[in-house]
Amino acid sequence: MALHKDLPPLLALRAFEAVARHLSFIKAADELSVTQSALSHQVHKLEQYLGKSMFVRRTRAIDLTADGQQYYNEIRPALDIIAAATRAQRVAPGTTVLRIGLLASFATLWLAPRLAGFLSRYPHIQVELLPAIQLANVAAAHVDLAIRYGKGGWPDVKATRLMPEVISPVCSPAFKASRPHNAPLLMATSHRPFEWTDWSRHYQVDLQLHPRVMLHDYNIVVEAAVAGQGIAMGRHRLIERRLQDGSLVEAFDWPPYHSDIGYWLISPQGATNEAADCFGQWLKQACGDA
Structure with a gap:
């Protein structure tokens, strides 16, 4: 089976990781240099893809659902490995x-x-x-x-x-x-x-x-x-x-x-x-x- 069939939209995955790490749409949007609306759209896109909610949204705070926390814990090491492999290909002089x-x-x-x-x-x-x-x-x-x-x-x-x-x-x-x-x-x-x-x-x-x-x-x-x-x-x-x-x-x-x-x-x-x-x-x- 082709790998891409199981991969979620990668922009949505990046948005989810940033929001899950910060537990804040504001901080995640600032980090990724996008609007909160665009970030929220990407997270919603991932939730639609997975068929479940990843966050509990409150008036002034958010938290991960149990599924969201498990997904974050499982994808974070993989994203770290991808980031490390990418950095290794563009190491700056010195x-x-x-x-x-x-x-x-x-x-x-x-x-x-x-x-x-x-x-x-x-x-x-x-x-x-x-x-x-x-x-x-x-x-x-x-x-x-x-x-x-x-x-x-x-x-x-x-x-x-x-x-x-x-x-x-x-x-x-x-x-x-x-x-x-x-x-x-x-x-x-x-x-x-x-x-x-x-x-x-x-x-x-x-x-x-x-x-x-x-x-x-x-x-x-x-x-x-x-x-x-x-x-x-x-x-x-x-x-x-x-x-x-x-x-x-x-x-x-x-x-x-x-x-x-x-x-x-x-x-x-x-x-x-x-x-x-x-x-x-x-x-x-x-x-x-x-």
Whole structure:
């Protein structure tokens, strides 16, 4: 089947991404240098194409619907890859390209909102985020740096701990109120379930009777939990906005667990280039301020 048959109108997709990122038609229109009317028309065109609403429109604010949030989370990494590929073909003289491998969830929920600070400080460094489930191969120079989630101990690379993670089971308020028996545990297939193992051992909770639902990526795990599909292990660094707006709440009465799991900066053994050094220093500072 030809690829173009499944692609939505690309101008409409670009409009949707900008509005979803800003949650504002005004800001998105300013960014794209179009009128709000033209932008609204493009978003409506995409909604017609998909056959569903992507936004909840209120008097003075908008928000994504559950479908809209899921669609945004799934297309954003693809758009980032397209943007990175395009930038690579038009690199300005004197620009250094820095390739960083990482999980899509960390890129979307934590790094992307902060990346402008690095780019404003180092405009000559072009950052390419390469999200993937598999561990990015720093040793083979497929990427210059990587950001990994875990407990360390990876061979053939240098690993610097950036920040620890605080974890606790979370779910939607409605799901918690229904208190279903043997609620399903939502897990990302990209990781061994060490979060659940560590948490259950710490609080001496038997999880054997809870079914497991394996999902492709942690972004999807979060959205499934928001949609009331089960209990996710909340990584507080990544779901801070969801906890603040109340779309996710603590599933149990135990306090959050300060685990040994964290985020690590991965670099090749030996010397790194100036761009990698600059990004590493900036990222350590950003994580320290988080």
